[in-house]
Amino acid sequence: MVGGETIADAQDTSCTNGRSIMVGDAPFDSYRSCRSEDESSILSQSSAGQVEKGFNPLTQSQQQARTAAHRSRVRPDYEILSQSVADAGLNAFGCVFLEVWAMSDDGTKLVRPSGGHWMDPAFAQSLANDDLIEKAWELDRVVRDCPPGAGLAGTLAEEAGSGARHVHWRQIKSLLGDPFVQRGPGKRMERFIEIGIGLVAAVPFSFQEERGIVLYFSRGSANTEMLRASSNERFLIISADVIGANFSIRKAREESVQARRKMFQESIKKVRKEMFQEKPSLAQAVMDKDFMAKLREQAAREAAQSEEGNIPRMDTFAVKMAKYAVKFGKRMFKRVNNSRRKWRGAKLHGPPRQSFKDCLFAFTGAFLTMLTILKIASSVRTDSKFDFDGGWYSSTLCIVYALTPAPVGQPRQIFAAHLWNMLVGLACRHIPDGGYNHFMEGSDYGMPLIWKQALAVALGIAGQAYIGILHPPATGLSMTFTSKPEYSWSTIASVMMTDCVVVVLSMLILNLSKKKQYPLYWLGLGWEGGGGSAGFMRSKMRRRASNVRSSASNLKGHIAVMGGGDQDKEEDV
16 A cells, blocks of 8 residues: 555556655656656657658647646646655655644644655565554554644654754654653654654754744664765755745745636626627727717826825835834734634643552662762761752652653763753852842842842753753752852862762662663763764764875875876976
8 A cells, every 4th residue: 555545556646646666676756757758758649649640740849838838737736745755755865754744824733734745665565564564654644733842743843943954863762762752642653663763854944934844754773874974964954945845835826826816807807898898999989079078087187186196205114114013013913822822732641650660669769869869968068168958969869760761861961961050050150249139120230149040040941952961950050059159169079979879879770670771871972773872983983084094095196196297397308
């Protein structure tokens, strides 16, 4: 089955549905070659038919006219979109499935437009059994709308941003294991994992008021170096722009069609009116004194109106500013109206409760780890330089033991987020102080304390999000280090040492469970199929070494060429 059709049916309609069909062992680029074959077949058949009947073959102009008429035929929107989608899927390295998701007009959901999906038939037919093949085509055929921030498409759209010019890669398995990710309806992420699709690249697009995202799916065993190559990512971005343009032009095309239809209807009415209205000829009009008098009166009236209505034109800048203000007002009204609709929620199901065994395991781990932290805090309290509050780790232990797969609880997040927020707090503390003034009250010099505290928290959150080290419990350190002068660089050493204790104890306790693993990653730089962070570093060093060798060989070649040229000059002399 191909999207609800058989392979034979898909071959017959490959010119219109934009899918690739397998010819032998290679995919046949149906939509690109089929149109040219249709055009050539039409022209050759018509020429051959005329020769058989005794007529001269079509001239070059007639052939061009027929080709232009064939290209100008009216095609539905889904067919135009499906062709660009098929082209992107066929030429992107490792892509086996592609989807287009667009934001609805009210901003409450992401929808997959008609024609905005493509699956490689070779991938579907290569699955192990008929059950998996049917599940693959069902993913291509059946889909539900999802709210922003929920489901696979909503989560990736939120992470990738709007109009960002980059490719956002994610592993579906990591999204599936993140308890903070709203799964959405249909269990699509589980089905992707089941049929062997493990990687997805998200590329957002934004044209005029239309926003959306293009998702490129690949096998979990695909070569990540080739997938993330600069040439492949550049193609993904440009293809997403083409797909977004083909989708966004729908509304403008419909408006243009409506305008032409209206003009055509007015022209028809005018022709009918003139056909049924009896008009005098030119000679009769000249000889008719009453008719000529009416014409003179109408001309004089129009001249008087033009003289009286000669009002100075408004300034061009003022007109532009007025139009911009009206446009901006419409946008703000639409955004506020859409915001009001979002207050009703997306009607998703809340997260399930955990089992009693898991809760007992989390209780034991959190109790032992917190007891160790408090013992360390009481031991270093004798030296005020290394003093810290053990209560800072309460929320961290909640994430580590109750939400173990969450990315915000991995070692990289804990170490980096704690360090970042403490440095931000120390930096904000050195801003000249203006005392404990109320909000928006000025001071003789410096900044009020509450302003510094708010600035530290804002920088802590924004910095974690930008660097990619989000760990929500660490944000309180930015405000604490801003407010309390007793916490200094020595406190940073104590916190880093306690972080090591937390991570080690969590590894020892959590890995005793059959269902849990900690950590899922240390640095998080690599991919599962590429050897993790160590594999990433090795591949990066290999690429650099290869670039150095190629540069050295090129330099050696240039030197040899220059030496040969000098030798030729000496021989000539």
